[in-house]
Amino acid sequence: xxxxxxxxxxxxxxxxxxxxxxxxxxxxxxxxxxxxxxxxxxxxxxxxxxxxxxxxxxxxxxxxxxxxxxxxxxxxxxxxxxxxxxxxxxxxxxxxxxxxxxxxxxxxxxxxxxxxxxxxxxxxxxxxxxxxxxxxxxxxxxxxxxxxxxxxxxxxxxxxxxxxxxxxxxxxxxxxxxxxxxxxxxxxxxxxxxxxxxxxxxxxxxxx
Numbered sequence: 001x002x003x004x005x006x007x008x009x010x011x012x013x014x015x016x017x018x019x020x021x022x023x024x025x026x027x028x029x030x031x032x033x034x035x036x037x038x039x040x041x042x043x044x045x046x047x048x049x050x051x052x053x054x055x056x057x058x059x060x061x062x063x064x065x066x067x068x069x070x071x072x073x074x075x076x077x078x079x080x081x082x083x084x085x086x087x088x089x090x091x092x093x094x095x096x097x098x099x100x101x102x103x104x105x106x107x108x109x110x111x112x113x114x115x116x117x118x119x120x121x122x123x124x125x126x127x128x129x130x131x132x133x134x135x136x137x138x139x140x141x142x143x144x145x146x147x148x149x150x151x152x153x154x155x156x157x158x159x160x161x162x163x164x165x166x167x168x169x170x171x172x173x174x175x176x177x178x179x180x181x182x183x184x185x186x187x188x189x190x191x192x193x194x195x196x197x198x199x200x201x202x203x204x205x206x207x208x
Contacts, residue, residue, distance in 0.1 A: 002117065003147040003185055011035050014147065014189030021182055025193065028164055032196035035189065042143040043110045044076035044103070047125075050135045051099050052092070064091040080104040099130025118146055141188045150187040152176040160194030163201050 005011060015035065018025040040046040052068075053061040067090045068074045073082055079100050087097035106128055113121045118140060125136035137151035151157060152173040161179060162170045171179060183190040 004145040005037065005039070005147050005188060006145055008034065008037065010147070011037065011189055011192070014186035015193070017186050018183060018190055018193065024165060025190075028197060029193065032193060032200055035192040035196055038142050038192065039145055040142045042114065044108075045074060046143040047103060047128075047131070047135075047139055048074065048079070048100055050138050051096055051103070051130055054096070054130075054135065067091045076104045095130065099128075102129040103131070114144055118149055121146075141191065146188060148185045148187050150177070150180050150183075150191055152180065154191075156198045157191055157194045159202075160198035164194065164197050 005014070011034070015025075015029050015033065019029055020026075040049070048068075049061070049065060052064050056064075065074070068087075071086070071090050072078055073086060073090055079087070082101070084094075084097050084101070087100065088094065092100065108124070108128065113124060116124065121140055121144065122133065122136040125131050125139060126133060132153075134151050134153040137149050138154075140146040140149045141151065155170075158170045158172070158176055161167065161176055165179070180187050180190060
C-alpha cells in the first residue's frame with residue numbers, strides 16, 4: 001500500500017516517528033511545528049509550478065506564476081495554444097517556455113500517476129522535457145502526497161540538514177540520501193521539517 005500524507009494527522013504520525021527514532025529531531029520539532037501540509041492539486045498546473053520554480057527564488061517563481069495567470073496562460077490547454085513569445089512575455093525563460101509547451105503537448109495521464117509506485121511515477125515524469133528527478137520528487141510529494149519521497153537534490157534540504165545536524169558542510173545528494181535513510185517511511189515529513197528548520201534559521205522560504 002502506498003503511504004500518503006493527506007491530513008495534519010498524517011504529519012503528526014510522521015513527526016512522532018522522527019522524534020522517536022532521532023534525538024536531533026526530537027529536540028528540533030517543537031521549534032518548527034506545526035509543519036505545513038503543502039498539498040497541491042494533482043495535474044498539469046502543479047507541474048507547471050515546479051518547472052517555473054526551478055533554480056529561481058520563491059518570490060521570483062510566484063511573480064512569474066502571477067503573470068502567467070493574469071495572461072490566461074496557466075492551464076494545459078492555454079499553454080498548448082500559446083506561442084513561445086506569449087510565454088516569454090509572461091516572464092518564462094526560453095528553456096522553461098519550451099518545457100511547459102512540450103509537457104502540455106505530451107498528453108500525460110495525470111490521474112493515472114496516482115496509482116503508480118513512487119519509482120514508476122518518477123520514471124514517467126522524468127520522461128517529460130525539463131522534468132528531472134528533483135522536479136518529479138517535488139510533484140510526488142506535494143501533488144500526490146507521497147509520504148516517503150525526499151528530493152535530496154534540493155539545496156534548501158541540504159542546507160537544512162547541515163544546520164540541523166551541525167555538519168561541517170552541506171551534504172551532497174548521495175550523502176543526504178544516506179542520512180535520510182532512517183527517516184523512512186516518513187522522509188517527506190522530514191523534508192517538510194528541514195524546510196521549516198531552514199526557514200527558521202535563514203528567515204526565508206526554501207520551497208514554494
